[in-house]
Amino acid sequence: MSGIYLSSSPHVHSGETTDKVMRAVIYSLLPACAVAIYFFGLPALLILILCTGGCVATEAVCNRLFKSKLSIADGSAALTGILLALNMPPNSPWWLSVLGAVIAIVIGKQVYGGLGYNPFNPALVARVVLLVSFPVHMTSWTTPAPLGSGIDAVTTATPLGEWKTAVMLTGKLPENISAGMGDYFIGNMAGSLGEVSALALLLGAAYLFWKKIISWHVPMTFVLTVVVFGGIFWLVDSSRYPNPLFHLLTGGLVLGAFYMATDMVTSPVTTRGMIIFGFGCGVVTVLIRLFGGYPEGVSFAILLMNAATPLIDRYTRPRVFGTAVEGKS
């Protein structure tokens, strides 16, 4: 019978594809992008376009150079671009975005063999490289200037930065630290494009949970660990350490926990492993925030735990059906 297909079983499929997964994550980031453009205006839109376009173009060039199939249709390069853009300061120069895009795709992904082979989150690799190489550009924040409000953007520090400076100078919290919790929630604060609005990010995360793209194990453990660990310090000395809600709503925790740490390629595949991963990210984040040189530790924490992922996978293998001990026959 001509035209007959033969294959190993199974012969049906769930219909879930890699590009559908990538597209779902891109859709979930649209609220955060919209908020970014609202609060930071056209510069934000430019950064989004440059990062996304830069990543897609770089990947296409890499495919050509390495003589591999064109892979931009799977949407992973575009997703890396959007995530990178959301990590950039609002008024950063155009060349910083382009450079970041190239670093993310080339060093963060293609040198390892492309999608699925990279050990580190590409957007975070780019962000950290830029942060370390161009510290001034990458830490110049502006106040949000909502579209149509007529307010000019003014250089300022992020809430976490303010706290770090105050604690280093006076050993105590800055005065107005809890005044803006509502603002912090909706995004009316200084920060990178994506990290400002916890509300927009949580909306997107809810969409991802509904579509079963991400599971609770990594993000909830990460957030819970930060809240509890940070909370312990706050209980010990609340005049010096910020309260857990502050930890939750400022900085890149929500962005990092729900979108960066959950990157499937670079996080563990076992459920116990995911919990350990989330816990590790949380601990390192709090340590860097409270005692490290940088005001924000989420990016570094996630990259460090990415490095530990193969080890975590190896030691958290599930108990195989019919065996008494984990993973043994």
Place this chain on the structure above:
Amino acid sequence: MAMTKLKTFPGGLHPADNKQWTASRSIEFVPLPDELIIPLSQHIGAPAEVCVEVGALVKKGEIIGKAKGFVSVPVHASTSGEVVAVEPRLHPSGRPLLSVVIKPDGEDDWIDPLPQGDPDKLSADELKDRLRDAGIVGMGGATFPAHVKLSPPEEKPIDTLIINGVECEPYLTADHRLMLEEPERILQGVAILRKILTVDNIYIGIEVNKPDAIALMTEKCAGTDVKVVPLEVKYPQGAEKQLILAITGREVPSGGLPMEVGVVVQNVGTTAAVADAVINGYPLIERVCTVTGSGISEQKNLRIRVGTPLQHLVDFCGGLNGDPAKLIMGGPMMGMTQLSLDVPATRGTSGLLIFGEDDIPLVEQGPCIRCARCVKTCPAHLLPTTIAAYARLEMIDEAEEYCAMDCIECGCCSYSCPSFIPLVQSLRHAKAAILEKRRKI
């Protein structure tokens, strides 16, 4: 009915059911074809040894191939007629294997006398001999000789018998219809099995997508100690180990058989065939099979004779609907694709699915994105993506360490993979390499 949580097992998934095409269609008898092709290898174990020659006239139920060794069963003529050929013919495994080709004479005469019997008067050993002589094998698709399964060694006492009426594969409704239309036969078989095994507990497992079957079997079992257990609809609930876990809570040890935990599982179709074999003396020459899929004009449940070419079944169902892309013998999750419709149906043919190109995934394989869907759904709690990577890299020792041999090849991993990686095929490759390595040592 109390809203208690249904019994189930960890892992698994919920593929589209697709049983509505045939769930309410009664079983129809298929008339004899012009030619019956009866392979001598239709079961696990040594193929039968042919004992007829070209030109011989055989009666329905006559032995045409003798069992070879203990793990083997004889093969019988499915109708009366003339042996026109004894030669290799295309077999469901994809290669030509020795088969006896019979041209029916139209009389359909049984051998005389048939070895009828009274289960009450026969001993357990005598009953097992009857099953063996009748060629009874597991009809869920595994085709393991029943008399071997019912002969566990003395040090492995059996206390539970589970009748598998789950039929978790999508599209298939053969067992469902059998339970609805012939429950008495099944229960007669249960009684015979009870006598052979002398068990304390007997359960019939049925998924709740067959509420009519659950109701009917419960009614028929009323007053007996046979318990009907409704189970959550999940694939692969019908897999032996998962079924035992769901119903009894016992976990069959890795590398072991159900007898290690004191259980024997038999398919409903096998159980009904057991009743026929002992009481009426009928050998296993026919079975129920679901012919369905978008590629066939009329979807039906059929009673077919072993050896009927698939083309004959297709003709009986109104012929093909468009160009077929895949001819699947069995269910869509674990069935075997066939080269042509000239292949005969055998004792293990529970279904024939004809799929068009729209029904099958034709997407090119991509890289593993470590999404862990395969890990989540694996009923054996393996890491399919890791084992497949080791198989690709020829790291067979590591694949063995990650328990590739515990894979039940259910297909949950490949079904869920967004990159369309052929995980089951990779795992089978790993298992074959491990067995080869073990043979060499």
Place this chain on the structure above:
Amino acid sequence: MIASILSLGAIGFLAALTLGFAARKFAVEVDPRELAILELLPGANCGACGYPGCSGYAKMVVNGDKIAATCPPGGSAVMDKIANIMGLAPITAEPKVAVVMCQGDNLKAKDKYKYLGLTDCRAAQKVADGPKQCPGGCLGLGTCERVCPFGAIEMTPDNLAVISRKKCTGCGKCVASCPRAVIRMAPLDATTHVLCNSHDKGALVRKYCEVGCIACQICKKQVPGAYEIENLLATVVYENHQDAPAAVEKCPTRCIRDFMVSYPDGSSFAEATVPLKKEDRAA
């Protein structure tokens, strides 16, 4: 600052002392011949010799009472030098190369079904004995290409495996990896081969392949000593390979090919037109 210079200097000095001491105390005695032989070996760790990698082979040569196996990729150049180091007579290893005995690519040979699944010949062979109608023909999924440690095998655009006589070192890994045993070893100098692996009757072969051997025996009649027909398949008698080219033009299905003239269709290898001396082959 003085303190830091002194303290770091002291630590460095202590570390150097420790390392020097350890290097002497825990040094492993290695026969210098073993090191010299390891230098000479190709370093591909292909396992063709039957020993675990090149270091395993070097160990065997030095510790065993005779050289139990030759190194095919090293060839006679390397074997002669090894024999020299060990003070033995030169060892002549007849150079062999692997040849894919098939020309049935997608355009010339028919499939019996469309294969979906792992792009691996061994996996495809398990599915109803492989997608090609010809039971012995090359499946073209590239398992041999991936297995070759020397990059000597290419897949033509129409899915046929072709092996470069220049790059092949005769290690034999491709032969072991092919599920249809369509790759066979032949002497390097033998440039003419019957590129067919099917033992089916001629009429059947014609149905599924344009370039298969139909066992018409014309090659044997043309050059009696150079060809032999066994089980409906012709093969070159390699002892008389120098006479074989004469039958190439006479073969009605064009399944006999002289690699000195050209490689199979679609192949990018072209160096066969230049006669190759043993020394000219890439190591």
